[in-house]
Amino acid sequence: MRIDIVTLFPELCDQFLSASILGRARAKDLFEAHCHQIRDYTTNKQKQTDDYPYGGGCGMVLYAQPIADCLREVQRQCAEQGRNKPHVVFLTAAGKPYNEEAAKRLAGYDAVTLVCGHYEGIDERVIEAFGDEEISIGDYVLTGGELASLVVADSVLRLQPGVLAEEKGYQEESYWDGLLEYPQYTRPEVWEGRAVPPVLLTGDHKKIDAWRAAQSRTRTRLRRPDLYERWCDTHPVTDLPKWKRGENARLVKTGEQMDRAAALFAEGRRTVCAEICTPAYLAAITPENMRDLLEQERRSGWAFYLHYTGGEADAMVGVCHQTGEISHLFVTEAARGKGIGAKMLEFARKKLPEHPHPTLGVLSTNIRAQALYRRMGWRPDGVLHVFDPEQDPTATVYSEELRFRYDRA
């Protein structure tokens, strides 16, 4: 692969591409890299590269001409080498967000040219004329495109055959499989009172792999729910139930979804508590109060999912990846009798592959739910809470919150 960087700071870029892993690979000709000085292609006497923006405004804008001539020269050199026309990327703060998927895609080109802006940016016309795409490396503004182009070059070049010692190296990195990487440890075994997780010292690679996979999933779920959600959609470990047409489940992300979840949660809680709680307690189960509770739970590691039928949210469930608990399983009155509760319970259980025996709580008075859980492989496993009118002024009849544990092999 050939990478060209078009910049006002070619030495800076070249130095980076000559150091460490990339430097060694470059010396072995595992890829070719060229950094071009935009100033060398200016046609004015002062070798000026920028000018004031039309329409006014602060800062300077890079001329189109020197960048265009530099890109033509890169095209000429590539043609001379018998290469394809290079794929031209402009690094801009307004470009498409960059990720590992884009790195894999760019790694497939024979030649990629990265163009770095500076000052206020680049004359738009050269981007229109030469750019195949614009890439941003994040939602922040840099003073120049050099760091951005090096981020892209590094992430693309490390995927070239032979650059990393082992192909497995990058296949186990964060994002390769859509998940964040598990935590890494090296010697000593105990550092400043902190021990390495014991499983890593067992030498049992099956156990180690399972531990790492679980760490990866948990980390991704907690730190990047967006990535986790995408991974779950495609990963066989969490294959989804057979949804009917127009039916699906979505992670609660937006404020609007949270409001809907809070409304469903309030309705569900009022229904199950109606038989055992005082009217004052039931009156306090409002969507506003339940939203506060859900927000609090979300901060402590819970994720909530809404079930939709034809665009209408009619059921919900919550899962906690830290503790392996499932909760807030509720289906609206109108949507009952269609197997949605069973589907959502199975969906939630499969969201917790790192917990082979998840648990949930159910009121002893909720016979219908208990029957469903038993049918689906859940078994009673103790008492979580006792509601005793003699001790609890909000309870009207004695009942218990039973713990159920998933127990199907």
Ligand code: SAM
């Ligand atoms: N006026 C531009 C704007 O508001 O979008 C910002 C220009 S910035 C100060 C100068 C140059 O840095 C840009 O032309 C671009 O090449 C580079 N740059 C800044 N932020 C970037 C980002 N997040 N990703 C990629 N390149 C970036």
